[in-house]
Amino acid sequence: MQSESRQTLEMLRKEFAIGGVIGFDAIAEDYPVMAITSPLCSAKIALRGGHIYAFVPAGGEDLLFVSKDTVFAPGKAIRGGIPVCWPWFGAHPEKNKPSHGFARTALWKLKKSELLDDGSVGVVLSLEENEATKQLWPYDFDLELSFKLAETLSIYLKTTNRADTPMAISQALHTYFSVSDIASVWIEGLDGCRYLDTLADVEGTQAGSVVFEGEFDRIYSGVPKRLIIHDKGRKIVIASEQSGSSIVWNPWIEKSRRLGDMEPEGYRRMVCLESANVLDDAFSLQPGESRTLSVTYMIG
Ligand code: TA6
Numbered sequence: 115m116q117s118e119s120r121q122t123l124e125m126l127r128k129e130f131a132i133g134g135v136i137g138f139d140a141i142a143e144d145y146p147v148m149a150i151t152s153p154l155c156s157a158k159i160a161l162r163g164g165h166i167y168a169f170v171p172a173g174g175e176d177l178l179f180v181s182k183d184t185v186f187a188p189g190k191a192i193r194g195g196i197p198v199c200w201p202w203f204g205a206h207p208e209k210n211k212p213s214h215g216f217a218r219t220a221l222w223k224l225k226k227s228e229l230l231d232d233g234s235v236g237v238v239l240s241l242e243e244n245e246a247t248k249q250l251w252p253y254d255f256d257l258e259l260s261f262k263l264a265e266t267l268s269i270y271l272k273t274t275n276r277a278d279t280p281m282a283i284s285q286a287l288h289t290y291f292s293v294s295d296i297a298s299v300w301i302e303g304l305d306g307c308r309y310l311d312t313l314a315d316v317e318g319t320q321a322g323s324v325v326f327e328g329e330f331d332r333i334y335s336g337v338p339k340r341l342i343i344h345d346k347g348r349k350i351v352i353a354s355e356q357s358g359s360s361i362v363w364n365p366w367i368e369k370s371r372r373l374g375d376m377e378p379e380g381y382r383r384m385v386c387l388e389s390a391n392v393l394d395d396a397f398s399l400q401p402g403e404s405r406t407l408s409v410t411y412m413i414g
Contacts, residue, residue: 167195
């Protein structure tokens with residue numbers, strides 16, 4: 115079980131800072147973040163949630179959207195960036211359990227930071243069971259979240275079952291992509307995929323590209339490894355491994371208002387395309403077994 119000892123800013127700086135590349139700060143009370151500035155990119159990762167909420171390739175613009183009305187506070191997921199939905203996606207049948215699991219609000223431990231010869235930066239965070247997680251989910255586990263930051267962004271979410279019984283997992287990297295205007299965005303690669311439209315609670319088959327004319331919330335299954343978000347002349351390629359499902363979401367106007375932390379008109383500048391293992395693509399891990407969901411984002 116993970117010790118309760120916190121990594122203070124002093125400890126983080128002493129053990130993981132790399133001069134001119136990796137530094138640490140607290141952007142709010144009890145809210146440590148890692149700031150990365152390399153020749154290839156800059157990024158920000160909150161230890162709460164293992165939550166990357168800025169990724170800017172050198173000479174480019176931020177890949178990620180963050181609502182100006184988001185709250186950086188313990189127990190609250192950032193409205194934007196890449197929330198880690200684990201060990202379940204979506205609402206839990208027991209109402210007292212948090213939607214999208216507990217990983218996105220837990221305090222993760224930083225295990226590794228490195229500047230590689232190719233100029234990329236490697237970061238590894240980990241989460242294990244503790245008193246709080248055992249209240250919600252009765253398993254011993256290792257969850258490892260690794261980032262490789264260069265002119266592209268790669269993310270690896272590795273689950274290891276340390277319990278003595280099988281564990282059921284559904285998960286998503288709930289990525290909020292920054293776009294110029296949702297009305298001109300289209301997604302390539304889901305044509306022919308089955309989906310569950312969670313708004314109308316109907317199933318269907320995607321015909322052609324995904325475009326946005328209102329609130330959109332669909333879970334796609336049987337998805338290919340490569341999807342593309344087209345945003346005017348810009349392309350964001352999403353290349354995933356061990357993910358057979360994707361969620362596409364835009365809250366549009368009314369849902370945005372109900373969220374409470376989505377800035378007015380913020381929905382116009384974001385689209386969520388989430389690499390996931392949900393519904394029929396969710397899985398069970400045997401004791402001692404591991405599995406990794408990974409994705410790489412390339413901007414063209
Ligand atoms: O991934 C789409 C979704 O499940 C939506 O239904 C909406 O609930 C969204 O996630 C955001 O959830 P959150 O709990 O972060 O407000």
